[in-house]
Amino acid sequence: MKDEIESRDDRVANLKGMGCSRKRVEDARFTQGKGNYVDDLKLDGMLFGDFVRSPYAHARVVSINTEEALKVPGVLAVLTAADLEPLGLHWMPTLAGDKQMVLADGKVLFQGQEVAFVVAEDRYAAADGIELVEVEYDELPVIVDPFESLKSDVVLREDLVAEDGGLPDGAHGPRKHHNHIFTWEAGDKEPTEQVLAEADVVATETMYYHRTHPCPLETCGCVASMDKVNGKLTLWGTFQAPHAIRTVVSLISGIEEHNIRVISPDIGGGFGNKVGAYPGYVCSVVASIVTGKPVKWIEDRMDNLMTTAFARDYHMTGRISATKEGKITGLHCHVTADHGGFDACADPTKFPAGFMNICTGSYDIPTAYLEVDGVYTNKAPGGVSYRCSFRVTEAVYFIERMIEVLAIELNMDAAELRRINFIKKEQFPYTAALGWEYDSGDYHTAWDKALKTVDYDGLRAEQAQRVEDFKAGKTRKLMGIGLSFFTEIVGAGPVKNCDILGLGMFDSCEIRIHPTGSAIARLGTISQGQGHATTFAQILASEIGLPADSITIEEGDTDTAPYGLGTYGSRSTPVAGAATAMAGRKIRAKAQMIAAYLLEVHDNDVEFDVDRFVVKGAPERFKTMKDIAFAAYNQAIPGIEPGLEAVSYYDPPNMTYPFGAYVCVMDIDVDTGVPEIRRFYALDDCGTRINPMIIEGQVHGGLTEALAVALGQEIAYDDMGNVKTGTLMDFFLPTAWEVPNYETDFTVTPSPHHPIGAKGVGESPHVGGVPCFSNAVQDAFRPFGNRHTNMPHDHWRIWQTANKLGLHD
Template sequence: MSITSDSEPKARHSVGQSMKRKEDPRLIQGRGRFLDDIVLPNMLHLAIVHSPYAHARIVKIDKSAALAVPGVKAVLTGEDLTAAGLAWIPTFHGYDKQMVLAVGKVLYQYQEVAGVVATSREIANDAAELVVVEYEQLDPIVDPFVARRDGNILRDDRENKTNHIYHWEVGKRAEADAALASSEVKVKQRIYFQRCHPAPLEPCGAIADMNGASGRLTLYLTSQAPHAHRTVVSLVTGIPEDKIHVISPDIGGGFGNKVPVYAGYVVSAVGSVVLGVPVKWVETRTENLTTTGFARDYHMDVEIGASKAGKLTALKVTTVADHGAFDAAADPTKYPAGMFGVVTGSYDFPVAFTELDAYFTNKAPGGIAYRCSFRVTEASYAIERGMDLLAGELKMDPAELRSLNFLKKEQFPYQSPLGFEYDSGDYETTLRKALDRIGYTDLRREQAERRQRGELMGIGLSTFTEVVGAGPGRLFDIMGIKMFDSAEIRIHPTGSGIVRTGTRHQGQGHETTWAQIVAEELGLDPQNLRVEEGDTDTAPYGLGTYASRSTPVAGAALVKAAQRIRERARKVAAHLLEAAEDDIDWIDYKFQVKGVPGKTIGMKEIAFAAYTNPGPGNEPGLEATYYYDPPNMTFPHGAYVAVVDVDRATGATKVRRFVAIDDCGTVINPMIVEGQIHGGLTEGFAIAFMQEITFDENGNHLNPNFTDYLLPTSLETPAWETGNTVTPSPHHPIGAKGVGESPNVGSPAAFVNAVMDALAPLGIKHIDMPLTREKVWRAIRDSGA
């Protein structure tokens, strides 16, 4: 890896320290400022009227009763928005459009049909019940395999009369088919990664404040990507971008859910334009779960070929994706199925092919990157389940099968058969560490003894590889905007400073880690480097925080901007130390005259001089900006091991232990990384065992609240055992790879593999997530054991 200082420092100044989170005192004491904390003068409130049906024609909307309620200022419908040219807006990547408020018909249950603006939230909600919508019900489609038959075309607004959205493929079909056909051993399994929801604790919301006098629209949004949202708003409304100010305040969790633009944002903006006062919209839990971006919903046919000795020969994955009513999947423009091509995982496949077809159904749109770098979770789950199915077929230990087929560390940079260049990795070392930590050999022995007694105990592995940090501008854009990110650093005269990036954290700890990165480069105190994100008037342009891209992209921009600061500081140092600029070294976080160890000056003194005595010809002040276009993605990896016990009579599963060894390259703050791992593992645990968005045959959403969409509590969440290995990224300026998503990406397969391992003696091969007690009980019962 490249060390950015002129010579290796003896000890790290700031990076690598478990510094306490600077944002926590504010957030823990309830002194944060979330969207719903913001109250503006004369502010009105928006409530949304939702469709009770999954598919229906709108015959008539009667606003009169709602408008008659004292305090109601406006009732907006799709017709009103049509007049403003805002009934439809483009979806995330611009390939499709979506309704803001329903026009003509509704396409999913809970779809937004009308908006009521009133003087209080309570009045708006009461009046929303009085908007009378007459519907004529239509047959819904809730299964993408039914949609595929095109017997009932859902989107009559589109030119192509089909429910098929797109076909995508990568790799060599003929070669993969041939290699599979001639493989000595083959496994094939339909694996469904169920529809889930990120369910951030803070739901989505907006306050739109149109100032009729200045013509400026201020939008407070729960936004993971405030600049992108500003550009989208400008493109869609025609308002010049300088007249739009997006502010993303403290965010209570995003997980990809706060990347898209939602109906409430647009309707509150229209409400503010029409009424001339601020309009606030904060969604309810039910609205969040039923209308905002879902994740996953991939039906994957996984085929793997191998020799009898267990050497992999080919991989083929064929997927049917359920995208709901609009193609609002959050993926970069050129990657309709995101980074699904990482489905070859950590393994050396000589040939691979994957294809995917996406379909419309009468469900809410989405397909967002839920704590996942665009479909990496689906891909990792497919390959890690597939490897265990193969191990079962070969009667081989799954750890041994993985070791045999791992990419070796000498193979990096590695060109994957599906188009990625993996930057670095050391899979064997990470796996060994995980197996040692959990005591794998002893556990296998214990398992054999328990099986003798008829007890069901399982050990499950997942040795996943992620692709994160979107991304290089030549490949990655969203609506044409390249996926670079940016940093701006201003050092004040007294040696403190302000740091801004184009990202927007939602709990990731940027206020701390960004300060650590800059402090490391400049030898300053991270406590006195204030980090600010989320205000498009002040932050440099960037694409936001999701897909584990902040550290790989904005983190790199920070290093580069800090280096620019250092180069400017070097000139001031030369002036102060009365030496030529070429004779000034940066050693141990100080400038020093070459060969004169006593003649040094620190950044704090330089900062003061930059404003008071910069030296002849030197530009005063100490600021720098950098826009970083990454040369490649980064490829974090990890080895997870789960141990479960299964109760035969009830199908209840208990995760007895879980070891997670992650490798995200250089670690900036170990405590924050560990926190990220804990959070993501808990999400993965929930996905594996309890979460799914389901619909009945009429398209009724069956999980519209936390009574039926379950979030685990501390009482059932396993105690996580974490650790790491460090394989730096060779192309990132400090070798960091990004970590936020690894645990959500890697853990579902470990849990499921462990349960399937427990059930293996009964001949049970696969159960789709979530592994509820009933599903496990039914599989045991049907096995006849």
């Protein structure tokens, strides 16, 4: 028999389980243009809807005349707020506990806001109809600066001011001003002030983490199809959280949840942009109910950049204290967060500033305090976590800049300052001053490995020589060494403190083993390119002993997949991956009973071995999982139900805390402001590694988005609230040309509480990469007196830094 001559190593290899660089099963269709994205969907009689959008950032809507638009051949209807009001759908709840206009209800609050929805037989007629909708606006004063907003008499949100002028509490407590949304605090204020007052050294810095956008290659969109015969609504869309969308649609539309089927087909990148609920979804559903036909809505690139879910826009002020020797004693952080016209941040409900309170970073900081003020302005709503867990990029950028500034204050090497302050291996599990319990880590090992690999001391010597050469007029290029050490907080999250609008943030997996020994597993998550169909099959292969190639992974259809909260915040592996392993273990437990019966021994006398159960002490007596699967369905086994299926809902006991050490070496042309990345080294510790090839791909992608944000990518507004970067000509998306070769490396510190020890990796490189690129730019100018300059470090801003330091004189 073949099984008998196969070695154990061969059997392990045959599974392509955890640790195998299995090729992505998705890529055959993606690389051949055979993906199935929402805009590929074509249904009989399908209509197309699109928006009339506001050209103004703040204006009263005096009147809307749809007469001429309705004369365009093919235009069937033009919906306005007045049409949605009787249904109670002219406003919708946001994920942050605020509400947002679906269509302009008397005024507009940002450029590009949805004013009317034109429904037509095709997208060409819709575009022509949009041109002919006449909207009369009465312009209002525009506020694009949150600090100005908090001082302004101009009321942006009249709906949030009581008739007597009083300010009702917001979703997160009392409000200080009519344009103020919330104040959120973590840590201890008074003790932190005391520590700072008594410290040897205090470094203070103010920094702006600019507004940017996730900009997935595929924009947002949906197809809504209301079947009036059976009363069922099917909604296909670019949803990162299809189940949550189903629940939200049910809650706001009143359609019972069993009559709603939400399907996320292939998704061309999300990066947080596709977490929220958008007016396009609501209008498509309404239009389908009204017309009885399927209605498609797809954003174009400008719609996407200008209106759906931006990221960042945090004004941060930090104070960090230390002893003369460099031991950090305290940290104070204040954030003024610009949320735009509506608070539509996608965060767990109890965390209006996300996990910004991870801002003590990888350091043992005994005392800390964080205060965040959310503010309304005339900018697009959003505030999503662009390739990061909730606001973690902001937190890590903040602390990694504060460390650099403190190093300058102490006149100390920034690598050494980090080493002195890292949380030590033996301190884990470590409870940080701002509340989180870090599950595991070995920062010193990772840091030492990184610095040794890049020859850090050699780089510093080379940099010192470069400074001498520059001063002597021998070169016009400076050299920067960017360092960053980050700790992510991912895998939201424990239901006890993580929910979105009351929906607990567990996740799920359901497995069906087929009689011939293959399987299908369905999860509550949805891949947007991360390779779930590949990696989750690998987890299962190792757990249940069937080859990954014999396991189909399916996600995204709420009629078939178990309930889950979706994919963002690197939560798929930490939460759904755990559910997958746990469901697999249930399969294995039943398989063990079946195997024992077939082998005519007691349950405890068989043990699992790669792909089979063997009789203890007699490995020649075994039943493969394939044998067991067949028996499960086809043999009457006393006391055991037929079939081999399992489902697991996993509520994680804690978050996971991946970490990493990055180094960037950059040469900067002082005269043109052009940076050139000579080297980028990225060491990631994501715990147990499921598929090293996919990890490497994720790291490359995350670093590239980090490069983009650090070196040029922004959503910029002028004083009138006009978006200045609404196309890919001005919004920086790096190509292969702008991207350096990345060197990747790893250490492995498994999560102690995760069933397979995995921590998640998709977002780490973005979180750690942004400060690393930024620190490289800033470090190049440190010898000439630079302390901090804001991102994005595009050519002219780098040039401006050099200019202000007198390097062009």
